[in-house]
Amino acid sequence: MNHELALSILKQLSSxxxxxxxxxxxxRNAPFIHILEKSEGFEVLSFFDERSAAFFALGRARRxxxxxxxxxxxxxxxxxxxxxGIEAFYSNVPLVLLTSDRPKxxxxxxxxxxxxxxxxxxxxxxxxxxxxxxxxxxxxxxRPTHINVCFDEPLKTKHSQELxxxxxxxxxxxxxxxxxxxxxxxxxxxxxxxxxxxxxxxxALKPWLEVLxxxxxxxxxxxxxxxxxxxxxxxxxxxxxxxxxxxxxxxENVIRIGDVxxxxxxxxxxxxxxxxxxxxxxxxxxxxxxxxxxxxxxxxDIAKFNLKPWDFHSWQKESAVKQxxxxxxxxxxxxxxxxxxxxxxxxxxxxxxxxVGNSLPVRLIDLVGESSWEFSGNRGANGIDGQLSSAFGWFxxxxxxxxxxxxxxxxxxxNGLWMSETLKRQNTSVNLLVINNGGGKIFSxxxxxxxxxxxxxxxxxxxxxxxxxxxxxxxxxxxxxPEAGLNLLECCPDQEQDQEFWEEYDQLWQ
Numbered sequence: 438m439n440h441e442l443a444l445s446i447l448k449q450l451s452s453x454x455x456x457x458x459x460x461x462x463x464x465r466n467a468p469f470i471h472i473l474e475k476s477e478g479f480e481v482l483s484f485f486d487e488r489s490a491a492f493f494a495l496g497r498a499r500r501x502x503x504x505x506x507x508x509x510x511x512x513x514x515x516x517x518x519x520x521x522g523i524e525a526f527y528s529n530v531p532l533v534l535l536t537s538d539r540p541k542x543x544x545x546x547x548x549x550x551x552x553x554x555x556x557x558x559x560x561x562x563x564x565x566x567x568x569x570x571x572x573x574x575x576x577x578x579x580r581p582t583h584i585n586v587c588f589d590e591p592l593k594t595k596h597s598q599e600l601x602x603x604x605x606x607x608x609x610x611x612x613x614x615x616x617x618x619x620x621x622x623x624x625x626x627x628x629x630x631x632x633x634x635x636x637x638x639x640x641a642l643k644p645w646l647e648v649l650x651x652x653x654x655x656x657x658x659x660x661x662x663x664x665x666x667x668x669x670x671x672x673x674x675x676x677x678x679x680x681x682x683x684x685x686x687x688x689e690n691v692i693r694i695g696d697v698x699x700x701x702x703x704x705x706x707x708x709x710x711x712x713x714x715x716x717x718x719x720x721x722x723x724x725x726x727x728x729x730x731x732x733x734x735x736x737x738d739i740a741k742f743n744l745k746p747w748d749f750h751s752w753q754k755e756s757a758v759k760q761x762x763x764x765x766x767x768x769x770x771x772x773x774x775x776x777x778x779x780x781x782x783x784x785x786x787x788x789x790x791x792x793v794g795n796s797l798p799v800r801l802i803d804l805v806g807e808s809s810w811e812f813s814g815n816r817g818a819n820g821i822d823g824q825l826s827s828a829f830g831w832f833x834x835x836x837x838x839x840x841x842x843x844x845x846x847x848x849x850x851x852n853g854l855w856m857s858e859t860l861k862r863q864n865t866s867v868n869l870l871v872i873n874n875g876g877g878k879i880f881s882x883x884x885x886x887x888x889x890x891x892x893x894x895x896x897x898x899x900x901x902x903x904x905x906x907x908x909x910x911x912x913x914x915x916x917x918x919p920e921a922g923l924n925l926l927e928c929c930p931d932q933e934q935d936q937e938f939w940e941e942y943d944q945l946w947q
Contacts, residue, residue: 438570439588443468445571446535446584447476447603453576454503454608455533456480459490463510465550466537467592478603482859486852487514491521491532492815492823493856496830498530499813503608504576505830506533512550515557520822525581526561527817529719533576534558534583541569541587558583578608623743624690624714627651628672628682630703632695633658633816638718638734642694645739650746652753654679656698657803657812658793664760664807672752674759675804676700677946682752683709692716692744695734696816697723699799762945763804766938772913772931773938774874779805781870781928784918785839792828794842795821797879798872802841821846825853825869834865837920844873845891847900854904857923861905866921869906871897873929882939901925 447469450458457480462470473481484490491507498505509515515536525532539551555567563580566572569587576582629651634642639660646653646661647668654672655662667673672682680702682688691706693715706713706724713727716737722729730737767776778801785791787809793799799814813831815824824846832838847869860867873896880889901908906925909915919926 439468439592440472442568442571442586442588443472444601446568446574446586447472447479447601449574450504450506450533450535450576451478451603451605454606455506455576456501456503456605457482457494457497457505458535459484459494459497459505459507461485461487461490461507461509461514463514463537464592465511465539465588466508466586468588469508469535469537469586471593472601475599476601476603478605482856484855486855487517488520488823489826489850489852489855491518491534492524492826492850492853493830495521495525495528495530495532495815495823496827496832498525498532498830499528499827500831500833504531504533504578504582506535508535509537510550511536511538511554512552515552515554519558519561520818520820522558522561522581522583524815524817524820524823524827527719527721528815529579530581530817531576531578532581534562534581536583536585538585538587540589541567554585621741621743623745624692625745626687626689626747627692627744628679628688628690629653629692629694629744630679630698631655631659631661632693632698632717633812634660634695634734635718636660638695641735642737646694649744651744652682652749655808656700657806657808658814658816659695660808660812662806662808664805667757670749670753672756674756674763676702676800678756678759680705681946683711687749687752690714692742693723693727697721699803699816699819759945763942766941767805769941770931770934770938773935774872774878774930775801775805775938775942776934777872777928777930778802780913781841782806785810786837786918790832790836790838792824792831792838792840794824794840794846795819796843796846796877798841798843798846800879821849823850823853825850826856829853829856829860829865829867832860832865832867834863837866837868839868839870841870841872843877844871844875844893844895844897845877847871847897848895851900854900854906857904857906860923866923868919868924868926870926870928873897873927874935875929875932878935896929897925897927 494505494507538554543551562583563577564582566584652672653670691713715727716730720731791810793814828840876890876892898908906923909926911928
């Protein structure tokens with residue numbers, strides 16, 4: 438029965454578009470392993486760390502726009518998938534959590550490696566199956582699916598040597614119905630904020646956004662931000678500029694397009710009591726009081742939104758002045774972290790795929806960068822876990838890819854480097870750029886206590902050696918940007934210059 442159950446599930450996964458399986462082999466999922474070892478059709482990738490495997494599967498599902506499965510044994514191994522499941526839930530990623538379990542009769546017994554697996558992902562999985570016999574399953578194409586499979590002894594059967602060929606089907610995207618059916622609405626003195634967009638959403642919305650006679654703030658992952666030649670309605674100066682505009686009382690409406698924005702200003706909207714409308718392909722308002730139009734952004738009826746023109750040019754002028762002062766600060770403190778980011782973006786060739794880790798890197802790249810590259814990152818729950826693994830899953834072969842991450846983020850997912858040999862074998866070149874500022878410096882601007890920062894004096898040369906990466910220590914005079922292979926580049930901003938930069942930066946807004 439184990440063999441028939443495992444084979445039934447694998448056939449259904451292939452028929453619903455699953456091509457890649459991130460596999461963490463163990464005794465309890467042996468029925469799957471025996472079949473996969475003698476099968477064709479699936480891309481089977483081996484992992485020893487379930488959390489890393491799940492985040493890799495998340496990145497691959499985002500890249501390929503199709504479901505990807507992560508396969509585990511029973512017990513606490515299952516719990517390691519939770520973080521990636523949460524990120525997939527809030528990012529609309531079709532991650533398949535395929536967990537093996539002990540027989541149902543042992544539940545509640547405290548038997549070894551027997552935990553409550555059935556509903557462990559109940560808050561984050563759209564479909565949940567708890568199987569000990571074959572049955573039809575359906576995969577979500579926009580959220581996690583949890584398939585919990587109970588196997589009894591013996592775990593190896595006489596059928597395990599047969600060769601199976603799995604035919605992988607293509608998947609069609611699910612369409613989203615608008616949850617907002619009102620007639621044309623007028624909006625006075627609006628501010629538009631553009632979050633992350635897919636390439637197709639970007640092309641559909643760009644003509645409308647660029648002719649609006651209202652201020653527009655483009656986050657860098659929107660793909661529309663321009664620092665060198667700002668658009669006629671673009672607001673510069675970063676999130677601090679938006680906070681100043683919102684506190685002024687001039688803004689009567691905020692229209693969010695795309696994913697939930699990153700900046701602090703967005704979280705302050707409920708407190709400021711400014712009416713907010715979110716238009717997104719993801720079903721999340723982003724604030725407590727925002728209204729939501731949940732719809733495919735390529736099909737939004739633009740005619741429903743009449744954003745009335747208003748004279749915001751004094752704000753646009755002020756934003757440009759602030760941006761010039763920020764640029765001057767980076768010139769004054771060239772070894773500060775912000776100045777390093779500007780220089781690093783100058784080095785990276787246009788058109789590369791760049792994955793940006795959370796915490797300070799994503800905020801800095803939004804302050805100094807523009808959309809000359811293809812950006813990605815885990816922006817659903819905004820955690821720092823699994824960043825390397827997700828990036829390696831998202832990166833494409835036969836091209837150059839760059840991952841920018843902080844030191845603690847890199848340490849936290851160092852097991853993700855397990856995929857180094859796979860990246861080499863698939864001809865996937867990666868520049869892993871580690872911003873090593875000796876701890877979690879983002880907290881130094883919020884809290885006085887050193888305990889928040891997890892200070893350290895580590896460097897990453899030994900990590901590069903361990904996993905077979907070429908190591909490069911960057912300095913301000915460096916002009917190195919490797920073209921191929923696996924390269925770990927370490928950048929260490931000057932702590933004193935960084936502190937002086939941020940002190941003067943804060944004075945700009947007082």
